[in-house]
Amino acid sequence: MPRTERRFDGYAVLITGAARGIGAATALRFAREGAQVAVTDLDPEAPERTAAEIREQGGAARAFTCDVGSRESVEAAVASAAEAFGRLDVLVNNAYACSPDATRFEDEPDDVWARDLDITLTGAYRCSRAALPHLVASGRGAIVSIGSVNGLQDYGNHAYSAAKAGLVSLTRTLAGHAGPRGVRVNLVAPGTVRTPAWSNRGADVDVVRDLYPLGRVGEPEDVAAAVAFLASRDAAWITGVTLPVDGGLTSVNMGFRHAVR
Template identity: 70%
Template sequence: MTDHTRFAGHGVLVTGAARGIGAAVARRLAEEGGRVLATDRDLPEAEHAAASLRRQGLAVEASACDIADRASVEAAVAHAVAAFGSLDVLVNCAAHGTPDAPLFEDESDDTWALDLDVTLTGAYRCCRAALPHLAASGRGAIVSIGSVNGLQDFGNHAYSAAKAGLGSLTRTLAGHAAGRGVRVNLVVPGTVRTSAWEGREDELDAIRRLHPLGRVGEPEDIAAAVAFLASRDAAWITGTTLVVDGGLTAVHTGFRAAVRHP
């Protein structure tokens, strides 16, 4: 059951909130009483998503934010503080992933740089801009969205390296920010049904069978984990990585099937 008070009075900024996991996070934190700034590089789509939530009585507004641009990030943070009076929660959802070239030696510097700049350095920019305000709130929390790609091989060299880097940034920033009253944690999803999988239902069904719990994730599964880590229910948790993957990285389903374990 959703707690409609956990984020009452909280100012929240969510990046990559136009669709998918980011949109689900914006909805969940608003349902729990938060005042949410849903940011995305795609402003029309973010505005559409925010308007839909406002029609349901939720306190959500949209703003453009390109996390590859420092000025854009700082403007979004300033917008949230001005609109809500404080910034209490930052959720880093925005990312960029480029399909691998057939051969590793054919990967380009530009591809590598783009994926790391958006996925890892973008989150760094957001944390840097938000941290003074999160510290001032007295209850600040940062939750970033990682990936099982950062834990083991699922392809995508640059994207995976960037997501692994988020794990390290989570730990080092948690150590720095703890004395300032800000908690920093990471949610690591497995395969989640988003628009990225549209038209690839056969692949998604095959992947579903690799998850011990028998299904792929939904954006709401990840949003629930984010809401926990951002809330006071997780007041003594910082620097942790919470894997939300239906058992994908804990259980080797192919091995178990091969040796016929009961």
């Protein structure tokens, strides 16, 4: 694999939703820094592609099926990863569901609301619950969840945004519980990132770049770098925080600046 700092030699890392996009980039980042990576996803074949790419680059990875909507599936994936690697040091909660809003709020169906919250928020809860004993045993455990600027400000998507906001709260409360047990819990909140979620719906992600003070949308590797930092000993005295990784979107109102020029 390309030479880079190896902060995770001897670590085992489990990542949900790691078949593509931010999850795959994060898996590759951890592997480049020396970690053994459990690549998990709902699709039984998709995570193997990411794991194979890691192995082709000289890293160590195993692929596991994990449906974060199922307690049994989550517990099986965590147990399999811990058995395969002999330990588990880091959990990255990346799996999510994001459904389009109904035209009118009052027309939102219950099942859409329930699915987005169950996969995005309760899925992270299930994974954290299953992984926590292993993370405690490691003596250097860390949980990093992938939130969103949608959980901080209004960018649409009622259910998805509510779920991401819930992750911010879960990060704080779990940090308070897990800190005395030696486990840190943090969250990154990405802005617009160039992932298959955009290309699959035929959208041009770059149409929003002028809203970003840094003049571009994010790349999956931008988020992966922040996740690796928060999981590493470089962040040994950081827990319970939400770190925006958003090119300045939530700090600077570029739309207003353009309007008043």
